[in-house]
Amino acid sequence: MPRQEPGEPFSRLSSEEAKQMLDNDSDTVIIDVRNPDEYEGGHAKSATLIPHDQVLARFEELPKDKTILFICAMGQRSAVACEMAAAMGIPSEKLFNVEDGTPGWIGNNYPVTYGKEP
Secondary structure, three states, X not given: OOEOOOOOOXXXXXXXXXXXHHHHOOOEEEEEOOOHHHHHXXXXXXXXXXXXXXXXXXXXXXXXXXXXXXXXXXXXXXXXHHHHHHHOOOOHHHEEEEOOHXXXXXXXXXXXXXXXXX
């Protein structure tokens, strides 16, 4: 079950919980905030690439009407992306950090895409 730590403007969840949200809610998207070479090496199917250092500059590309799952490698860059999105006005109930990241996603044998395509 997603959990929110005191002072964090987002909830934390596992790749299992993220997969359930994506499967059960068409208003949920996944944003990969790793670097392009990491993304191309394998990412959650349908994940959009917006590297963490571009989240503020590309804020307009974030869907304001959907739940956003941020994912990276270990949950650190995605936590920062959640913080930035919250600072720009996206409500905390729409922001989630996939704590076990892409390695957790791949380790669970969830759908993966390689290359530049989502």
